[in-house]
Amino acid sequence: MKKEQKDAIFANPLDKVATFSFDDKVVQVFPDMIKRSVPGYSNMIGMTGVIARRYWQPGTRIYDLGCSLGASMLSVLHQIQEPGLEIVGLDNSDAMIERCREVLSQEVPEAQRDGVHLECADICEAPIDNASVVILNFTFQFLPLEQRLPLLKRIHEGLAPGGVIVLSEKVRFESAEQQDTLFDLHLDFKRANGYSELEISQKRAALENFLQAESFDIHHQRFRDAGFAQSSVWFQYLNFASLLAIKAR
Ligand SMILES: C[S@@+](CC[C@H](N)C(=O)[O-])C[C@H]1O[C@@H](n2cnc3c(N)ncnc32)[C@H](O)[C@@H]1O
Numbered sequence: 001m002k003k004e005q006k007d008a009i010f011a012n013p014l015d016k017v018a019t020f021s022f023d024d025k026v027v028q029v030f031p032d033m034i035k036r037s038v039p040g041y042s043n044m045i046g047m048t049g050v051i052a053r054r055y056w057q058p059g060t061r062i063y064d065l066g067c068s069l070g071a072s073m074l075s076v077l078h079q080i081q082e083p084g085l086e087i088v089g090l091d092n093s094d095a096m097i098e099r100c101r102e103v104l105s106q107e108v109p110e111a112q113r114d115g116v117h118l119e120c121a122d123i124c125e126a127p128i129d130n131a132s133v134v135i136l137n138f139t140f141q142f143l144p145l146e147q148r149l150p151l152l153k154r155i156h157e158g159l160a161p162g163g164v165i166v167l168s169e170k171v172r173f174e175s176a177e178q179q180d181t182l183f184d185l186h187l188d189f190k191r192a193n194g195y196s197e198l199e200i201s202q203k204r205a206a207l208e209n210f211l212q213a214e215s216f217d218i219h220h221q222r223f224r225d226a227g228f229a230q231s232s233v234w235f236q237y238l239n240f241a242s243l244l245a246i247k248a249r
């Protein structure tokens with residue numbers, strides 16, 4: 001089993017900070033990076049499996065869109081051990097999918113693994129059919145803004161009645177004061193987790209215009225526009241949150 005590597009990607013001064021990319025270098029440190037960067041990450045991942053257990057309908061699929069190294073799928077597999085469970089994990093980074101395959105082969109018994117299908121694909125193009133649970137954990141925030149509503153509409157169409165989306169994201173606040181307060185506390189969270197000022201500022205430059213966070217109002221309105229009957233924030237820790245949207249029965 002590979003030892004988890006510490007994220008030091010932005011630790012040394014870079015001549016030019018390139019836009020963030022989910023490449024091989026990021027893959028090697030990804031579990032450490034996401035835990036030290038996203039407040040509440042392990043809570044949101046753990047609860048994703050619990051939510052999936054409540055809303056999964058036998059005979060339908062669970063999709064994990066932007067699955068990275070499969071953390072959400074592992075959470076689902078921990079919660080649901082029914083024969084016939086089918087999970088589709090999609091990510092458009094070859095390096096992520098390749099490492100995800102290794103992680104699953106180490107962590108998941110073969111019988112359960114048979115139901116997991118991994119594919120390197122763009123979630124804005126891949127078909128989503130016969131689903132009851134669609135997971136978007138920290139992925140939607142990287143899509144160009146104009147692709148967000150069309151994707152939610154396609155997910156809504158591909159969901160069975162009573163099906164759900166779990167959407168976890170960095171969020172932004174309409175009030176400038178609230179935005180500043182929670183943003184600054186997120187920087188403190190990163191400092192407390194051992195990131196230096198240089199790492200924080202270079203990562204921020206790399207994410208600029210790539211990670212586009214939106215407000216709760218925008219998320220709720222877009223869920224309504226896509227046809228969802230209800231959406232709720234079930235978790236928030238500083239400027240990171242998770243929403244649950246449900247298709248009418
Ligand atoms: C922050 S990571 C997701 C983390 C993962 N869901 C978890 O909770 O551990 C975002 C992932 O989304 C993937 N991604 C971004 N845009 C994508 C797209 N259009 N299609 C498929 N995957 C995408 C990236 O390659 C990356 O692996």
Ligand SMILES: O=C(O)C(=O)C[C@]1(C(=O)O)C=C[C@@H](O)C=C1
Nearest residue numbers: 033034037038138170203207211
């Ligand atoms: O917003 C930040 O500062 C982050 O580091 C967030 C974030 C994310 O939400 O996905 C960005 C990239 C990495 O995948 C890990 C964490």
